[in-house]
Amino acid sequence: MTVSSHYRVRKAVIPAAGFGTRMFPATKAVKKELFPIIDRDGRAKPIILAIVEEALSAGIEEVGIVVQKGDRAFFEDFFKTPPSPQLFQKLSVQNQDYSKYLQNVGQKVTILTQDVQEGFGHAVFCAREWTNREPFLLLLGDHIYLSDTANSCARQLLDIYSQVQHSVIGLRVTQAEVIHHYGCAAGVWREQDAILSVTQVYEKPDIEYARQHLSVEGMGDDLFLSMFGMYVLNPQIFDYLAEHISANFRERGEFQLTSCLDKLREFEGMAGYVVQGRCFDTGLPEVYRQTLIDFAISGGAIG
Ligand code: G1P
Numbered sequence: 001m002t003v004s005s006h007y008r009v010r011k012a013v014i015p016a017a018g019f020g021t022r023m024f025p026a027t028k029a030v031k032k033e034l035f036p037i038i039d040r041d042g043r044a045k046p047i048i049l050a051i052v053e054e055a056l057s058a059g060i061e062e063v064g065i066v067v068q069k070g071d072r073a074f075f076e077d078f079f080k081t082p083p084s085p086q087l088f089q090k091l092s093v094q095n096q097d098y099s100k101y102l103q104n105v106g107q108k109v110t111i112l113t114q115d116v117q118e119g120f121g122h123a124v125f126c127a128r129e130w131t132n133r134e135p136f137l138l139l140l141g142d143h144i145y146l147s148d149t150a151n152s153c154a155r156q157l158l159d160i161y162s163q164v165q166h167s168v169i170g171l172r173v174t175q176a177e178v179i180h181h182y183g184c185a186a187g188v189w190r191e192q193d194a195i196l197s198v199t200q201v202y203e204k205p206d207i208e209y210a211r212q213h214l215s216v217e218g219m220g221d222d223l224f225l226s227m228f229g230m231y232v233l234n235p236q237i238f239d240y241l242a243e244h245i246s247a248n249f250r251e252r253g254e255f256q257l258t259s260c261l262d263k264l265r266e267f268e269g270m271a272g273y274v275v276q277g278r279c280f281d282t283g284l285p286e287v288y289r290q291t292l293i294d295f296a297i298s299g300g301a302i303g
Contacts, residue, residue: 007162012055015066015123016141017114033141038296058154066112079106119254125241133235142283143229153277161232164271170228171272182226183258186214196272203258
């Protein structure tokens, strides 16, 4: 393998196996990854499709979606089965074309399962065999990303990965008051306000901890760097996840990703990149509402 091919990322993993408790009772009827959004072409699509498109438009070739065992058939059907001839005939010409495009997208999707819901880190771990020790792009199953530049958010992150040549986590500037909702990173700027050499990754700090340990030089008062919900990870992450799982090391009852990210950082090095764009956590009612408005106006990454 040449150096350049080594830093080419071909696969993306999207965990979509949670319960969606914060969107109850809607999630009793529909998985949150399947909630609709409207793109700039006025097309209604499930959130998961917009995320897959974000990955494919960035040059990713194969996408693995981790779902609950009981949801497997549904996701398979959405991505793999064409509409019935009766439905297809009734579609507009544009939607017939889109349906064909969707079949093509579906060929690049593999549905993976998490048999028991043991947390975010565990869901990522379920993609271990499928990634086959390649680096991979990790996108959250309930996040929608909007770039401020001509390059999609995922493309930006992949470019930084090939530049710095180790794992990269997407970051965004976040106010102290809400920092306890997110994973955070601290570090030293390699490129001011853009690329960080990460010295610590910490999940959902309280404000005192953040002020004491997670301040980054040159940032405004009480501003911190939190996860953008997008990561490019080297396969060693699975070794740290495997360690936690075999030792039954749980945080808040589950196997978390963030503490393993911190190990990956410690032993392999890690960069943080302040993504030029926005991400929307559609797993929260208020943000979902806003996403419906903003995504339609600004458009999404269309493959
Ligand atoms: C997860 C991650 C957290 C991240 C957040 C939003 O938390 O563990 O580090 O900041 O997604 O991207 P969750 O919202 O699943 O509790």
